[in-house]
Amino acid sequence: MKKNGLKVLSLSILLSTLCIAGCSCDNGKPNVAEITDADILSGLTDDASDLSLLDIYNAMIANDVGSKAAADKLVDIVGSTVLDLEKDPWKTKYNTMVEEKLEELKNSDEYQVNGKFDEELFVLAMKKDGYNVTKDDYSDLINRKFKVEIISTLLKQKYIKDVTLKDSKNVVNTKKIRDVEYLTVSSSIESDYDDYTVDNNGEEEKVEINVRNFMRGIRDEIAAAVTNSTIEDIDFTDYADRLKEELKAAVNGEYQKIIDGAKDYSQELAAEYTANYTRTLEEGLKEKIKAVEDLEFNFDKVISSDSENASVVSTTITNRLLNLSNPENETKRAIKIGDWYYLVSANAGATVDANDVLLTETSDSGSYTYSIVRFKVINADNYSANENDVIEILAGSSTLATGAVSHYLEQYKNTITIHDDAVNEYLKKLYPDVFTD
Numbered sequence: 122m123k124k125n126g127l128k129v130l131s132l133s134i135l136l137s138t139l140c141i142a143g144c145s146c147d148n149g150k151p152n153v154a155e156i157t158d159a160d161i162l163s164g165l166t167d168d169a170s171d172l173s174l175l176d177i178y179n180a181m182i183a184n185d186v187g188s189k190a191a192a193d194k195l196v197d198i199v200g201s202t203v204l205d206l207e208k209d210p211w212k213t214k215y216n217t218m219v220e221e222k223l224e225e226l227k228n229s230d231e232y233q234v235n236g237k238f239d240e241e242l243f244v245l246a247m248k249k250d251g252y253n254v255t256k257d258d259y260s261d262l263i264n265r266k267f268k269v270e271i272i273s274t275l276l277k278q279k280y281i282k283d284v285t286l287k288d289s290k291n292v293v294n295t296k297k298i299r300d301v302e303y304l305t306v307s308s309s310i311e312s313d314y315d316d317y318t319v320d321n322n323g324e325e326e327k328v329e330i331n332v333r334n335f336m337r338g339i340r341d342e343i344a345a346a347v348t349n350s351t352i353e354d355i356d357f358t359d360y361a362d363r364l365k366e367e368l369k370a371a372v373n374g375e376y377q378k379i380i381d382g383a384k385d386y387s388q389e390l391a392a393e394y395t396a397n398y399t400r401t402l403e404e405g406l407k408e409k410i411k412a413v414e415d416l417e418f419n420f421d422k423v424i425s426s427d428s429e430n431a432s433v434v435s436t437t438i439t440n441r442l443l444n445l446s447n448p449e450n451e452t453k454r455a456i457k458i459g460d461w462y463y464l465v466s467a468n469a470g471a472t473v474d475a476n477d478v479l480l481t482e483t484s485d486s487g488s489y490t491y492s493i494v495r496f497k498v499i500n501a502d503n504y505s506a507n508e509n510d511v512i513e514i515l516a517g518s519s520t521l522a523t524g525a526v527s528h529y530l531e532q533y534k535n536t537i538t539i540h541d542d543a544v545n546e547y548l549k550k551l552y553p554d555v556f557t558d
Contacts (some may be wrong), residue, residue: 152180188547190475192391193269195537195548196526200272203529204279211275218274222267223259239422274527277516280525283517290501293511297426297443300507302461304339304419305434305492306364307484308332317374330371336479336491343458343493344475352459357493361418368416372409376402410531423499423510428517433494435482438464442496527552 196222204211232243238255247254253261285292316329339360346352379390392398394405426429426443433439441454441464448455448462455462456473468476480492497503504511518521530537534555537547548556 159513188544191544196269199533200276277525278512281515293501293504300423300497301496302421306332307490309488314371317371327383333340340479347475357419368413376406423507425514428514464494527554530555
């Protein structure tokens, strides 16, 4: 190992601490995997322009900033090579995760104006943080803020698929994985929508938004589907769309009351629809309809005992789902309808059937939540239908994917040359199985 006897006063020399065979090369030698000045300076808390190069070097050594940048660059290069990010499936996964990270960052209240995302404000804030971005190009932000984290996550997923599941598929059984689909509505939405009228054979019929009656109707349809052997017609998305149509009808009913000048409604509703007369009635109607379309009543996801998105309706229902390891033998808690198990009401009688699939919970505010929840238990024998979800769940484990990055760095160990003691020591702490004396 080459010893650095002097502190280097050139950033370009300091930052060229590692090289990896496989990069483009001149004269048969691999080019240095360069880390730019911006990579390093963005990690310093002081104003770099007021510091001498020696001060900058000392700051990097003291805080491992330079070493971290080198280690991140190493993961970037090796990970990009292993995953081959120019091709699917990892290309699509990478791009999807980038979009999710950007969306999460943009959703911060500090980049909102009047409740809407302001791109100019976002770009200015990112530039202030040292990122070279424009409205059309976020690549510097992506590469420096998200790329290494995303690559590390994808390497874990690849490791689970290539190593863990090939060694033993039984690991799937340890995570209580469930494929869940559910429909859930709170009675609290009733206060947001007035009754409306429909034409019933030439006569006006009053209709009220009643969540309990709506969900009871869905329960009855499911029970009828079981009786009539038409369970393939059970479609939670269709049920949710039906409720949205009812809510849209209520919105249009309110709008009509304004147009008609209904004495008890027009003034108050007109102020609401026009946002206190800052927009037209028609614009307000469009906003109201869009708000209904954006509501979510049906959900479909794969959860596990330790996944971040494990919540289903409430803690009580989530725990029931995860603790039902063998629903075939627990008929008081779930009923089989087609390929799905449906949770049944805790108040169900001795004989359980499809009429018991409506779950009711009360909130502290006094509103009621009505839900219908169906699920499948995912295990080592049937996980292939949900393979991507299962791999993501297993990759999120704090133990199963611990050695993922080390596993792939090990494959390139003999092509990596390190020219800086501080970086070498830092890598030995991060990946002791790969970088040893």
